[in-house]
Amino acid sequence: xxxxxxxxxxxxxxxxxxxxxxxxxxxxxxxxxxxxxxxxxxxxxxxxxxxxxxxxxxxxxxxxxxxxxxxxxxxxxxxxxxxxxxxx
Amino acid sequence: xxxxxxxxxxxxxxxxxxxxxxxxxxxxxxxxxxxxxxxxxxxxxxxxxxxxxxxxxxxxxxxxxxxxxxxxxxxxxxxxxxxxxxxxxxxxxxxxxxxxxxxxxxxxxxxxxxxxxxxxxxxxxxxxxxxxxxxxxxxxxxxxxxxxxxxxxxxxxxxxxxxxxxxxxxxxxxxxxxxxxxxxxxxxxxxxxxxxxxxxxxxxxxxxxxxxxxxxxxxxxxxxxxxxxxxxxxxxxxxxxxxxxxxxxxxxxxxxxxxxxxxxxxxxxxxxxxxxxxxxxxxxxxxxxxxxxxxxxxxxxxxxxxxxxxxxxxxxxxxxxxxxxxxxxxxxxxxxxxxxxxxxxxxxxxxxxxxxxxxxxxxxxxxxxxxxxxxxxxxxxxxxxxxxxxxxxxxxxxxxxxxxxxxxxxxxxxxxxxxxxxxxxxxxxxxxxxxxxxxxxxxxxxxxxxxxxxxxxxxxxxxxxxxxxxxxxxxxxxxxxxxxxxxxxxxxxxxxxxxxxxxxxxxxxxxxxxxxxxxxxxxxxxxxxxxxxxxx
Numbered sequence: 269x270x271x272x273x274x275x276x277x278x279x280x281x282x283x284x285x286x287x288x289x290x291x292x293x294x295x296x297x298x299x300x301x302x303x304x305x306x307x308x309x310x311x312x313x314x315x316x317x318x319x320x321x322x323x324x325x326x327x328x329x330x331x332x333x334x335x336x337x338x339x340x341x342x343x344x345x346x347x348x349x350x351x352x353x354x355x356x
Numbered sequence: 357x358x359x360x361x362x363x364x365x366x367x368x369x370x371x372x373x374x375x376x377x378x379x380x381x382x383x384x385x386x387x388x389x390x391x392x393x394x395x396x397x398x399x400x401x402x403x404x405x406x407x408x409x410x411x412x413x414x415x416x417x418x419x420x421x422x423x424x425x426x427x428x429x430x431x432x433x434x435x436x437x438x439x440x441x442x443x444x445x446x447x448x449x450x451x452x453x454x455x456x457x458x459x460x461x462x463x464x465x466x467x468x469x470x471x472x473x474x475x476x477x478x479x480x481x482x483x484x485x486x487x488x489x490x491x492x493x494x495x496x497x498x499x500x501x502x503x504x505x506x507x508x509x510x511x512x513x514x515x516x517x518x519x520x521x522x523x524x525x526x527x528x529x530x531x532x533x534x535x536x537x538x539x540x541x542x543x544x545x546x547x548x549x550x551x552x553x554x555x556x557x558x559x560x561x562x563x564x565x566x567x568x569x570x571x572x573x574x575x576x577x578x579x580x581x582x583x584x585x586x587x588x589x590x591x592x593x594x595x596x597x598x599x600x601x602x603x604x605x606x607x608x609x610x611x612x613x614x615x616x617x618x619x620x621x622x623x624x625x626x627x628x629x630x631x632x633x634x635x636x637x638x639x640x641x642x643x644x645x646x647x648x649x650x651x652x653x654x655x656x657x658x659x660x661x662x663x664x665x666x667x668x669x670x671x672x673x674x675x676x677x678x679x680x681x682x683x684x685x686x687x688x689x690x691x692x693x694x695x696x697x698x699x700x701x702x703x704x705x706x707x708x709x710x711x712x713x714x715x716x717x718x719x720x721x722x723x724x725x726x727x728x729x730x731x732x733x734x735x736x737x738x739x740x741x742x743x744x745x746x747x748x749x750x751x752x753x754x755x756x757x758x759x760x761x762x763x764x765x766x767x768x769x770x771x772x773x774x775x776x777x778x779x780x781x782x783x784x785x786x787x788x789x790x791x792x793x794x795x796x797x798x799x800x801x802x803x804x805x806x807x808x809x810x811x812x813x814x815x816x817x818x819x820x821x822x823x824x825x826x827x828x829x830x831x832x833x834x835x836x837x838x839x840x841x842x843x844x845x846x847x848x849x850x851x852x853x854x855x856x857x858x859x860x861x862x863x864x865x866x867x868x869x870x871x872x873x874x875x876x877x878x879x880x881x882x883x884x885x886x887x888x889x890x891x892x
Contacts (some may be wrong), residue, residue, distance in 0.1 A: 290464070328474065332488060334875075339478055341471045345463065348471050352482055 294351075302338075306349055310342050399728060403536045429658045459509055462560045494870075502818070502832050502868055505853070508563045510536070510552045510577040518549055520857025522579035522843050526586045529849025530557040531567070532755045533603070534863045535591055538576030539842060549575045551591060553603045556865065568603040570610075583640060590642050592625025598644045598654060598662060614654060614662040618731045623647035626694045632703070643664060647711065649690035651718075651739060652728065668718070668739040669726035670710070678741045691729070697754040701761035705778075708740075709751030717742040717767045717778060745782050747772060759804035760883050766795035767809055773819075784887070785825065789817055802851045803875055804883040812840035816856050818872060822882060832866060834858050 292299040314326040329340040341348040518536040525532055533553040552566035575594040582588035587604035588611065597620055600612040614620050625646045629651070633639045642654040643663065649670040654662040670691040675681070695709035704720040718739035726736040748770030755762040762778040771790040774783035794814030800806035805821040809828075814835035817828035834841050839859040847853040852873045854866045 328478065330478070337482060339475065341475050343467050343471065346467045348468075348475060350475060350479065352479060 302349060302351075303347075306338070306340055307347065310340055310347065314342065372887040374890040411604065450486050452730050466502035471658055479869075502830055502866055502872075504832075504864050505811045506554075506556065507862055507864040508532070508534070508552075508566070508865070509860075510550060510566055510569065511551050512565055513552070514861035516549075517549070518547075518575075518861055519842060519859045520861060520863055521575070522591070523724045523845050523855045523857045523863055524579045524581045524589065525845055525853075525855065526581040527588075527845045527849075528586050529847050529853075531555050531581075531586065531603075532847075532855050532863065532865065533579055533581065533589055534855075534857050535576035535579040537577055537594060537862065539577075539859075544656055545640055547575050548573060551576055551579065551589070551601065553589075554863075568606060568609070570601050570603065572599070577624050580628045580630055583630050583632075584638075590628045590630065592621075592628045592644055592646070594624045596621035596623060596646060596648075597627060598625060598628060598642060600642070600656070600662070608644065610660070612656045612660050619652070619667075619733055620665070621646035621648055621650055621652070622650065622730070623692065627696050629696055629698060631698070638667055642813075643696065645693045645696045645708065647692035647694065648730070648737070651693060651696070652709065661700055664732070664734055667732060667734055667736045668722070669730065669736040670708070670716070670729045670740060671738065672723070673727055674738040675716070675740055676743045679714065679745055681743065689729075694750055694752055695754045695766075697756045697764060699756045699764075700758045707754045707756060707764050707766075709754045709768075710748045712746060713749055713751055713768055713770075715744045715751060715754055715776065716740045717744070742778075743781065744776055747774065749793075752794065753798075755798050755807070757799050757804070757883070758761070758801055759799075759880055760887055763883070763887055765797050765799065765807055767794035767890075769793040771811075773807075773809055782886075787819070787826070789819075789828065793840065795840060796844050798844060798846055800851075800872065801846050801848045802873055804879045805886075806872055808844055808846070808854060810841040810844045810856055814838040814858065815840060816841055816844060816854070816866065818868070820872075821886060822879065830869070834864055835860055 289299045289303050294302070302329070309331075310329060313329050317324050317326045326342055329342065331338040331340075336351055336353045339350045339352065341350075389584075417425055430788045513536040517538075519539055520534045521537040521539055522535040523532060524534075531553050533551060535551050536549045538547065546850065549572050551570040551572060553568045554561065554563075555567045558567065572591070573594065574597070576591045577594055578592045580590050582590070587602050588599060588600060589603060590600045592598050595616070597616060598614045599610060601609040602611050603609060621644065623646045625644050627645045629645075630640045631643055633641050633655070643651065644654065645651050651668040651670070651815055652664055653666040655665040657663045670693060671689050672691055673689065675691065692711035693708045694711055697707050699705040699707070706718050706720070708716045708718055710716060716739075719741055720739070722737050722739045722741065724738045726738040730736075744766075747766065747768035749768050751766050751768045754764060754766045757765075763784075764776055764778070765773055767773045767789075771788055771792060771794055773789055773794065774786045775785045775787075776783045790808050790811040790813050794809055794811050796810040798808050800808065803820075807819050809817050809819065811817060814837070815831050815833045818830040818832075820829040823829050834856055835858050841856050841858045844854060844856040847855070852868045855863055856866065857863045
């Protein structure tokens, strides 16, 4: 089982700027790719949850794919992304 | 006797002229005295004037023509205002991760503390979870069986009884080309053969009419499309030449040729492969492998000629002695090479299949000079570094796995497919697929445990090592009368397509069922397991 962790801040003032990774155990290009794509997905998930129930908010996002599982812990300023190879 | 015919004697002129022709200049006009059959004779000049042209006179008429006068007008144009503007590009700033984290600090630490417990809990839950066991999602429409999408053929080639000796897909995956030749001829033949391409994406595809046909003066034994140019293809001929054609130019498709020099092969070329040039990664050079034991690298120089840039020769005395081989008969020093496959992980490492039945591990960087009597403009080197245990007959095809750096397959005339690891001489497993020869074996480009083999009994067999290691998962019959299937290639762009060419001169494009096109979970690990489990 290999865990790969990246950490990035989210600049909430301007939605146009993609997330900038701070710390990562992956290579640069993959990290930048994951950061941009998952940031957009997190924003969409958060707005979905808020639309359904305005009192509610997104706490955790998990995406399971054939090859691994991606977990995103969102926050006001930061985003923590963990990619895990599940063992079956 | 005068031999001019009068214009008026239309009926008799023919016969009179005939009699005049029968006599010779020296004998008299009576009786057709013919000289003996083997003696020299000279005949006078014979002229047969036209009979009808005198009847028609020449008529002439005078005609003239004149174009109407051209109307002209003058007008002037002047730009009134102009504006100056300047454009300047700026040097783009490279996107890079800040090496020193700018946001380090108490806020980051607080965030991490807050989030850590939750994430660790989820990670542990996942590790032990059985929630998704056996849960599989299918996004694409499932194809249950292997079906034949197209049956392509070129009737003039089929009439000559030519076999399909090579198929290749181009770099975009939309064009399939096939080479015609004969694989069972023992003698030198001046058979004209063809290379045909079909564009499968085009509407109104006529399976009997290729999009492009190139006529070739000798039988073509192998074919390979260029890795980046969608219309360039290289072929090796029975005569030992290597040619490169451009299928997009129907009036003059030949681009490069090796010609018949001292450097060219003296035996049929069994396989050609495009390799990236060591210094310019965008340009490619050609590697050709032939039965005379030479492996040659060609580069295109001006005026359409391919020039030898490096060469290797196999000699029995220089084969590595780590495996016991049969003693060669006296006088034989060359080892004919019949197939080549390059490793996807190490670009200078390649595997050669030989007529002796043993695959060889070779390297482009080998330094030792080859012992050979063949003349050559460049010194030839001995490439072999390791000899693997032999098959029961010549090896016709080798294929390196695109997912594992050490595994490769070889198929030979003994009907067996051997799975070898580069690290040991004995094969990891040996599968008997057919009682007849096996002509081609290829790993699937998407599923690490699947390969396809073309057999002499007329069927294409697909093997899935995950399901069964003894029997083929699917076996499709390509020819009704069991004539052999000579070649097959997977399409790397449209991974559900497989093209196979047979001895009846047809190319069938098979659409594979979904189980062969989608990678399951953990297949790469299974392949690693397989590679290490039988290692001694």
